[in-house]
Amino acid sequence: MAVTYRAAVIDKVGLDALIRALAARGRTVIGPTVRDGAIVLAEVTGGADLPYGWGVAHEAGRYRLAPRRDGAAFAHSAGPQSWKSFLHPQRERQWSADRDADGSVVFSAESGPSPSYAFLGVRPCDLRAIAVQDRVLSGGRYPDPAYRRRRERAFVVAAECTEPGATCFCVSMDSGPAAGPGYDLALTEVIDSAGHRFLVRAGTEEGESLLGEVPSRPADTATQDAAHASVAAAADRMGRTMPQVDLQVLMRETLTAARWEDVASRCLTCGNCTMVCPTCFCTTAEDVTDLTGDHTERWRRWESCFDLEFTHLPGGPVRATGLSRYRQWATHKLGTWYDQFGSSGCVGCGRCIVWCPVGIDITEEAHALARERDGGVAAGSAPEAP
Known part of the structure; x- marks a missing residue:
């Protein structure tokens, strides 16, 4: 009760x-x-x-x-x-x-x-x-x-x-x-x-x-x-909307969309979006020592999937291009997060839009992907470009 x-x-x-x-x-x-x-x-x-x-x-x-x-x-x-x-x-x-x-x-x-x-x-x-x-x-x-x-x-x-x-x-x-x-x-x-x-x-x-x-x-x-x-x-006064589609399916069906090239040409891969996002959680480890080598500490700090070293392997980085790194972030946030955790990784706060130095808008990108997938037919109202 x-x-x-x-x-x-x-x-x-x-x-x-x-x-x-x-x-x-x-x-x-x-x-x-x-x-x-x-x-x-x-x-x-x-x-x-x-x-x-x-x-x-x-x-x-x-x-x-x-x-x-x-x-x-x-x-x-x-x-x-x-x-x-x-x-x-x-x-x-x-x-x-x-x-x-x-x-x-x-x-x-x-x-x-x-x-x-x-x-x-x-x-x-x-x-x-x-x-x-x-x-x-x-x-x-x-x-x-x-x-x-x-x-x-x-x-x-x-x-x-x-x-x-x-x-x-x-x-x-x-x-x-x-x-x-x-x-x-x-x-x-x-x-x-x-x-x-x-x-x-x-x-x-x-x-x-x-x-x-x-x-x-x-x-x-x-x-x-x-x-x-x-x-x-x-x-009724939200400044942005997401397209009225299943975002998980949209991300899965648009992995090869031309729109990723467009957003990659603007993205600086600075990682601001991941730093201000309230749900991004990735970290890395840093070991530091004093000058004598007798004292060592391990620190954990935030890491970003936009960092070239984030997925570095002996053969090189897994995602070497800005396109692949932005696509990984967006498709994980809106799509594969469901597979891992049972919900979206996006809560609609808009921080990633505001604090992107070049003004990339995740809602605008989602609308563009939906239009491209559906042959140019708009899926909901897309925001005007700033």
Whole structure:
């Protein structure tokens, strides 16, 4: 039998109290804040750290902060970071080794307590991305113990999307704008003639307990209706779409399409798309030593399938051309990810579009592949070129 948790309404004071209550429970609260001309994820200690009054204006290959008159805190789409940066860090030491005076070598596995994070303002697309990473890094025969420890200790406060960006397409990937499962608390920001407030829904017992610690009032019908209407309206304002076809089949049937040559002529193989993607998980290992050679460490760091050395074998790289590397990334993300993990590897956040230095748009490429496969017949509405 499903458990039903309560919903409540809090104001800006209540949101500040929520942050402080999370910190009082020993959690490091990570949320959106303004820094260096972008909305980035960093530690927040109170409501004043949130990006009230800031949104973003972006397109393929372009990102800018944009002031908002309504003073909203969560009316911005995905920034350059994702929660992957905290759950699956960019660089992490795995073990170290030291040579004793007698010449023997002692290995020490990396240990210590995992951080206890509270993620505040997790977009529905990123909530889905965390679920995807859970399957990749916590499931299967060889789970990542470090990831699992961090994930088990994380408290998630989702923020439903009421203001999609120009490159968002979460509706096409069935990952938003409403929050799916996986949150402890879910916020929906409402700003109207009745004031600035947040509808809060608990999704777990811990979320329900925490909600009881902050000043709130029972959820009224007007606030719930306004929240639901805002999220529903956001679904109709997506800046991008994917073609209305089976993307897994499309990727399989277009491996030799001429469109790959076109995108390869523009792609720099810089790997930006894999770095900002909230689900890309590939890593490599680096061994480093001190000048004496008596101390060695192994570090794991993110790797990209766009790197020429990513699939290097004694005979050379498996994918020597930019075309083969871009095609590998796109077909894996949209197609063969299903074969490995049972879902798409794309959640429609649009980061890969925004942070591509030449503005390559994965939705535009998917539409072009669908048109080529179907003999020039468009499959859904393709976005205009920036």
